[in-house]
Amino acid sequence: MKRHRSTSTGRFISASKKKRIDVFKANNVRKIINDHSYSSKLCDHGDNDSDIAECLPVVDDSEENSYASGDSLDRQIDNVNDTTEISWRQGRRIVELGFIVDKLSEGCSVLHSGIGERKLSNLLSTLSIPPCSKTTLKKREREIGEALEDIARSSCADAAVREKDLTKESSISASFDGGWQKRGSGKSYSSLSGHAAFIGHKTGKCIAFSTRNKYCRKCDSALKKGCDVKEHDCRKNWEGSSKAMESDMCISMLKNLESNDVCVGTIIMDNDSTTISKARSEVKADLKKQCDRNHLLKDFTNKLYDIRKAKNFRELTPKTISHISKCFRYCVSQNQADTEKMKKNLLALGKHVFGDHSYCGSWCGYLQNPLKYKPKHLPYSRYLCDEKLKITLMDLLHKYSSDADKLTHLGSSQANESLNNAISSKAPKTNFFSGSESNDYRVAAAIAQKNIGYGYVTDVCQSVML
Ligand SMILES: [Zn+2]
Ligand SMILES: [Zn+2]
Structure with missing residues (x-):
């Protein structure tokens, strides 16, 4: 006795699915192949390098744009004469691979998803798409990065004003914690870059952030070769020890906040006595400290x-x-x-x-x-x-x-720990990003994500007219 009824002959199959199966049966095929223009071009031209270059997704802009937007997708479907073709396309989101590769090659995708050039190339190669060159990617990253930093800074300024409004007293309380790009053992720190942030107690948003870099790849290579350094956006701003970065960032952020009329009265932080004593001597003598519970x-x-x-x-x-x-x-x-x-x-x-x-x-x-x-x-x-x-x-x-x-009187700097996790997801500790501006951009991406949410990606793209 037959125990299982095939789904294709069952009573609960939808009309559209049945129609689609019938088309397959009539054409004697089991799956749809050659679904996008690039793959069909690849099939026509063969596999040598020059042919692949011709098939780069930037070749036909008009076709790309028409596929990218939802309205023109309908028009595309209308142009298809075969009605059965329409039936399987309906109800699906179809995005051309060319559109995906354009979006992936923008610097924002790399910064937002925390991957580098190698991982992006791996992803594209699995889609049978020629990889994006390292130089192009770096250029895109720089275009996006500066806009990203502006957005992160302005979101922090907004959050600081809101924190001040919500606090009835004259000074606000904020949690502070720092992190390093390289893992420290707890006793020795040798990271080439570090970051720190203040998070408002009432809003839970980041009100200030700062980074310190000990190394710049371009300056270092010019020094080794003994030649002049080409003009570049140098991020090297620290000469001292990696551990001392934290207290320096704390003091500079407190001074910045004070210059913007935001006074921090209580800091919630770990048991780091150096930072608080330096902050008391250089910024505010009556600065209060609350220990973090954890x-x-x-x-x-x-x-x-x-x-x-x-x-x-x-x-x-x-x-x-x-x-x-x-x-x-x-x-x-x-x-x-x-x-x-x-x-x-x-x-x-x-x-x-x-x-x-x-x-x-x-x-x-x-x-x-x-x-x-x-x-x-x-x-x-x-x-x-x-x-x-x-x-x-x-x-x-x-x-x-x-x-x-x-x-x-214990406080919590859990929000800072969570922010540090977000930063390490944008700039994974297994990869090295501290040789250029990349690390700063990634920190800014995490800050913008914390303050604005995932919508920051759209904001950045709009600000650079992408
Ligand atoms: Zn430099
Ligand atoms: Zn007892």
């Missing part, structure tokens, strides 16, 4: 690992560190409103893991049920007992509890 928690865990490495405590295993960090996170989250309670609970946490519950509050499992409670999250479900470890851990917690004021 950075603070990560910092505490890192300190525990440092203790483990330096003093080699056997009881301070990764499991113990993970448990203490978790308790610290709960303690910080649950005592945001009360500084005194935060101080007491931080010390209680240190004693609790050693079996001393004299400081513990209602959260303590032992106090709730002393007979059945076991510290199951510690190794072998036993309390820690190393006295030296206890002294070291309590010292660390005393330091945090003496700074409990900072712990009760």
Whole structure:
């Protein structure tokens, strides 16, 4: 018995689909081939290089434009005499490959999608389209890039004004974070370029951004050859260490904002004491700092690992560190409103893991049920007992509890982390873009995307009349 009925003979097939299948059956073909003008030209001319050059998508502009717009597509369809041809074209979006290649070859597609010349060539080669030359692509990128930077800057200025309007006080609060094009190990930074941005607390939009570059390919090659440098848009603006870029960018952005009548009163940032102290001495003495919650928690865990490495405590295993960090996170989250309670609970946490519950509050499992409670999250479900470890851990917690004021007013620079991710998607860390203006353009693209949304691509194309 036949169990499955073929879809082509089923009752629920649409009339248009049936018509299309009938056309295929009548012509005895299974798929449509030679669907666009370039492929048919390629078939006619053969495969040698000169023939392929003739088939470049820029050959016939009128035909390109007519295919590109929706209105003229209808006209194209009307011109087709064969009615069956119309039936399969209806309801579909048909875009000529020539149109795609023109759009891809504009610099904006490369900057927006975070690819370089090689990846674009790979993509075009899979479509059987001759690749775009590196020089042409770079020219297009430069045309687009400057417009892109203008749009990014003006969007930041708009966001800064809006942030100021939304804040009732005289100064605004903004989160700050920097990033580098090359991955840092956390201790050593050797990136040739860096970027940083301020994001307004109320609007969530980027209000200022800045970049620093240590290297310029053209200047460097001229220096090596010992010849004069040709005129170019040189982006080299930094000589110092890569880590110092962050504080320099912070100060220059704060000064810029102040000159535009936007005063930043509170900065939400990581535990970088250099940047804030420089900013206080050079820009504003009473600048307030709020710690970023995620950075603070990560910092505490890192300190525990440092203790483990330096003093080699056997009881301070990764499991113990993970448990203490978790308790610290709960303690910080649950005592945001009360500084005194935060101080007491931080010390209680240190004693609790050693079996001393004299400081513990209602959260303590032992106090709730002393007979059945076991510290199951510690190794072998036993309390820690190393006295030296206890002294070291309590010292660390005393330091945090003496700074409990900072712990009760935590901010978030998550928006900056998200922006840094967007930047690294436009300028992937595996590729090198810091030798030319490309890195700056890519940072500007990410900023424009953050402030305007994907519509920035259309804005850029309109501003350069594409
Ligand atoms: Zn240069
Ligand atoms: Zn306890």
